[in-house]
Amino acid sequence: MSVRTVIVTGGAGGVGRALVGRLLDAGMTVITCDIDEDGLKSLVDEHHGRPLHTYVCDVSSHEDCDRFMDAVLAAHPEVDGLVNNAGLYLGQPVWEYDDETIDRVIGSNIKGPVWLSRRFAGHLLPAERRGAIVNLASVAGEVGxxxxxxxxxxxxxxxxxxxxxxxxxxxxxxxxxxxxxxxxTAIADRIPDYRYAEYKRQELLDGDIRPEYVADVCAYLLGERSRTLTGAVLRADNGSYPR
Known part of the structure; x- marks a missing residue:
């Protein structure tokens, strides 16, 4: 079963923005949220007349996540896909973090996906409806x-x-x-030069990894052709750090 109505968090830029376009092209209804209100407005302009619905939401806020899901589930009870794409990368060593920033990074990258996944599953599972969730991880989560x-x-x-x-x-x-x-992406712009060079040196394939290429992998995991996959981690990394 391919999903037909998909939530994509962090849709104003990067992989999220590319994925919104990819899913609209495939005939899906897309609901996206972001903290970047101007970015969302330009996304709506780009896809004028298509089934795209946008919300301003900070996924690190439990209140925002609940408000967002309340609105989505009321307006789109048929929703059957969720992509937890929104996240936060600051590119600094741990000793430079203060407690407030630590909480925000954990909120954006972990708590938000937990809250949203719980609400999504709580909507589908009682009715035994089929659906799919895709989470955006990173090579950083596998090799540091x-x-x-x-x-x-x-x-x-x-x-x-x-x-x-x-x-x-x-x-x-x-x-x-x-x-x-x-x-x-913002991550590529913030990453230290030595780390950027290390990533490129480790890639087995030539050519850059672009947001739309990662969006293609996300779209695959939402579709019927990935029907046998669950609990899988698919690497879109040009073969970096074979593991």
Whole structure:
């Protein structure tokens, strides 16, 4: 079963924005949220007349997540896909974090996906409806990161994916995409030069990893052709760090 109505968090830029376009092209209804209100407005302009619905939401806020899901489930009870894409990367060593920023990074990358997945599953499972969740992890969650907190939360995303695949079976498939260094994103702009060079040196395939390429993998995991996959981590990393 391919999903038809999909929530994509963090849809104003990067992989999220590319995925919104990819899913609309495939004839799906897309509901997206972001903290970037201007980015959402430009997204609506770009896809004028298509079945796209946008909300301003900070996924690190439990209140925002509940408000968002209340609105989505009321307006689109048929929703059957969720992509937890929104996240936060600051590109700094752990000793430079204060407690407030630590809480925000954990909120954006871990708590938000937990809250949203719980509401999504709570909507589908009582009716034994089929659906799919895709979580955006990272190579950082598998091999570490110069930003130790980011490596930690992305490892958590992988753990959440595998655990929820068990929790939500057999009705909701839950998988993760683990990208390498995606060019043209905030992460690529913030990553230290030595780490950028290290990523490129480790890639087995030539060419950059672009947001739309990662979006293609996400779209695959939402579709019928990935029907046998749950609890899987698919790497969109040009072969970085073979493992």
């Amino acid at each position: 990161s110069s930003d130790a907190l980011y490596g930690t939360v992305k490892a958590g995303v992988i753990g959440l994916t595998k655990s929820n695949a068990m929790n939500f079976a057999p009705h909701i498939r839950v998988n993760a995409v683990s990208p390498g260094l995606i060019v043209g």
